[in-house]
Amino acid sequence: MGVDWGLLRSRIKSTPAFVLDQDQVLANLRPLQRLRHALDCKVLYSIKALPLGTLLSDLCGKVDGFAASSLFEARLAHQASVGEGMLHLTTPGLRQSEFSELAGLCSHIAFNSLSQYTRLHAMAEGYSPGLRINPRLSFLDDDRYDPCRPHSKLGIGLEQLEGHLPPLVEGLHFHTVFACSSFTPLLDTVQRLLPLIEAHPQLRWLNIGGGYRYDMIDDLSPLIALLQSLQQRFGLAIYLEPGKAIVSNAGYLLTRVVDRFVSEGKTILVLDTSVNHHPEVFEYQRSPVLLEDEPQ
Numbered sequence: 001m002g003v004d005w006g007l008l009r010s011r012i013k014s015t016p017a018f019v020l021d022q023d024q025v026l027a028n029l030r031p032l033q034r035l036r037h038a039l040d041c042k043v044l045y046s047i048k049a050l051p052l053g054t055l056l057s058d059l060c061g062k063v064d065g066f067a068a069s070s071l072f073e074a075r076l077a078h079q080a081s082v083g084e085g086m087l088h089l090t091t092p093g094l095r096q097s098e099f100s101e102l103a104g105l106c107s108h109i110a111f112n113s114l115s116q117y118t119r120l121h122a123m124a125e126g127y128s129p130g131l132r133i134n135p136r137l138s139f140l141d142d143d144r145y146d147p148c149r150p151h152s153k154l155g156i157g158l159e160q161l162e163g164h165l166p167p168l169v170e171g172l173h174f175h176t177v178f179a180c181s182s183f184t185p186l187l188d189t190v191q192r193l194l195p196l197i198e199a200h201p202q203l204r205w206l207n208i209g210g211g212y213r214y215d216m217i218d219d220l221s222p223l224i225a226l227l228q229s230l231q232q233r234f235g236l237a238i239y240l241e242p243g244k245a246i247v248s249n250a251g252y253l254l255t256r257v258v259d260r261f262v263s264e265g266k267t268i269l270v271l272d273t274s275v276n277h278h279p280e281v282f283e284y285q286r287s288p289v290l291l292e293d294e295p296q
Helices: 005-011 022-039 053-059 071-081 096-105 114-123 184-198 221-234
Strands: 017-020 042-046 065-068 086-089 108-111 128-134 171-173 205-207 237-240 251-254 257-263 266-271
Touching: 022 042, 022 053, 022 221, 022 237, 042 086, 053 071, 065 071, 071 086, 071 096, 096 114, 108 114, 108 171, 108 205, 114 128, 128 205, 171 184, 184 221, 221 237
Parallel strands: 042 065, 042 237, 065 086, 086 108, 108 128, 128 171, 171 205, 205 237
Antiparallel strands: 017 251, 257 266
């Protein structure tokens, strides 16, 4: 496995170009495939990690469906899968004018707030309604990455529900971590949600979101034991939403230097591409890994 950079350079005549390592994607999928077989759980690729149409088409049959966060992503998933497989959606920005189309595309919709649910859930039929829950458990030191940070817009706080769900709600969705290589946060989160699950036997599914780096966790047994327990006790269908775990180390941006000059004693290189709108680079000041920095 690995990219043959010499071969790529000979084939790619024009830059910028984005290269997807399909072998690496398949390698990242292996632990998720083991989970699918051990648990009969469903794996949904979270499109926002890399909304590339060719990737989605290639993942059809290798995952059980997709997870979208916008109408654009839902349309892209539907186009790539030709309507086959499941499509889950959750987003804080759910427009009333888009809801009927989204309900026609999506098999499951997790409403992000009680007001969103109240306004929209009865506007269409044919999908399974759920709620995105914020368990108010933070596992990250950096608030920028924390879905459960104070005043978060992501999900309904448990205290708002007061132990009760609307009668038509069939599922729960939560997401509490980012790039996590341990299942301890998941165990803690499920423990926090158990009273709500136990009190509502009408629940049919549980979406544990994304944020876990399955490709970096050797021992999957704690996750298997936890999810098997939920399936056996409550009869829940379990959904996983990996995104970064599938593609984070499988994409490469090829670029060329188009100008070079010295500015106040420092050499400046101008490329034929930009990372200015990549939040981890521009806002969070994360330095991209360059091929020249990697051992050859």
